[in-house]
Amino acid sequence: MQSSILEWSRSTKRLVVVVMDVALALLAMWLAFSLRLDMLHRPTGAQWLLYALAPLLAIPIFAWMGLYRAIFRYTGFAALTATAKAIGVYGMLLLAVLHWTPWPAVVIPRSVGILQPLIFLLLVGTSRAMARFWLAGQFGSRASRARGQLLIYGAGSAGVQTAAALRSGNHPYALAGFIDDDPQKVGRSINDLRVFAPAQLPALLARERVTDILLALPSTSRQRRNQIIASLQPLPVHIRTLPGLADLASGRVTVADFHELDIEDLLGREPVAPQSATLHRALAGKSILVTGAGGSIGSELCRQILREGPVRLVLVDHNEFGLYTIHRELDELRAQHTASTQLVPLLGNVRDATNMAAVLATHQPDTVYHAAAYKHVPLVEANPAEGIANNVLGTLTLARAAQAQGVARFVLVSTDKAVRPTSIMGASKRLAEMVLQALADQQIHEGKQGSQGSQGTCFAMVRFGNVLGSSGSVVPLFRQQIAAGGPITVTHEDVTRYFMTIPEAAQLVLHAGAMAEGGEVFVLDMGQPVKIIDLARRMVALSGCTLRDAEHPEGDIEILITGLRPGEKLYEELLIGDNPVGTGHPRIMKAREEFLNWPVLAPLLDELSDASRHKNASVVLALLKRLVNAEALSERALFAAHLPKP
16 A cells, blocks of 8 residues: 555645645634534534635645655654644734634634644644654564664764664664764663664674664774774674765665675775865866776766866767766766766777877867776786787877877876786786887977977876776675675685775876876875785675685685686786885875887887787787786687687
């Protein structure tokens, strides 16, 4: 019944409420007359006019004061207060009408003008409260229907608001109380929910059979969140986190909206703070082009760029669906913020020199952010010629076109796998860096510095570690494997990686573009690397499952060691040398690493292009080893696909 009513249109629901209020106004008038006259009232003569006057006054006042915009199942004390105010206004008008109109006192007692609004308030308030509880499915025992017990960690405003929203919604969990480390709150009750201390958790879990803990700590520091998560990790519960504060404010939070722990909570460090003024100067009012706009990094670059108010944002991608998705999202964001940025979605491949030249000539970007690349190590290992054609030669094609069209800045999205590469992908990204370094160096020798106010293009590269949440990232993979009951696959017990979030990575790229002077490799101070097997264990624990191993054969999820993949490194590095230099950003460093100058590099690139075009894997491998000094490149990977053997 409730679900069918909730499916009604908004206009139908509003009409039903209006009809109900009309009926309650008439009922209140009848009760007022009956109480005043001490008998069951039968209206006659002028009394019918007063009966008609009640809804004619009340309904416009209710509409004017917003009572028909409220959603019953989300209403609370504020809504009841608004109802009381509306009926107060209505009561004063009704009393004024009775006082100033020459009604015969015998026919219409003046006291009815006081009794009727009071009764009306009681009836309307009760009806709304009953409707709220009924539509929210709160008649009957919630605990008897619940699939599990939920504790809210944090008894602050976010936690209390979440509890109220959950109580007004239809969800499969019963609320067991709050957890808070504030001694002034422990032992007290908030809206009939007890506040417990963290030390009481083990006993509470056993007594109340708690299955899930929701972190309601939106303003807590990353360090404190990590401490709390670490303390919860040994407990047999599923850890969840809130959606954004905007969702909280809407009052429509449900368990379906809760996420798994934010991937940022697995990093163990505070995020990089943006320097808004720097970004605004570099992007506001400018024409910006992003390649790979539909990818993980490219799409986030577009979101952050749009917020700075460029005059034009050109989105380039060869993937139709990816381009369509990000263009639609940006169009909605632009409408929400009433921005005037022109969005230009273009299907195209960076390897197409003619098309890229035409795109740059038409849209005249001030800055190009080059995020288009093949990045999956095993796939590039099996397709080396395509990897080189896209990652190296595509970069060269686009960079040359940028120079020809006078693009002021060109920023390459690179990777830590470019440092002493052991994979074709890593070697291709290092070679792409070297292409830009050589072009920047050539401009210097030609008297074109490539910095602001110069004639040349300012080339820069941004190198960072693994990006959490991107396609191919271990975090979504591990979540899928946990949901499927395992096993979790880890290639080696000692594999470590640097991690950062997609927003952090995009932010670094944008900052680098703003700070570049030409030829620099920018890197982020990413803290300590994370051991992948420790990350897997942590995710198992925080999912409410137990680890199955030799010591615990009864556990839920097993971790399976599969062996290193072709080209995979045990650990990653961010710098080839040990000479990082600080920048104006406290967490960003830069380095000028060795490279081949353009006269030496250019003919070798021609050879590489020819080998790639003819799918000559052995020549591609030999040239890569020569160019980037990558002796550790996997020999076997080159022949994983049907490629020519030496």
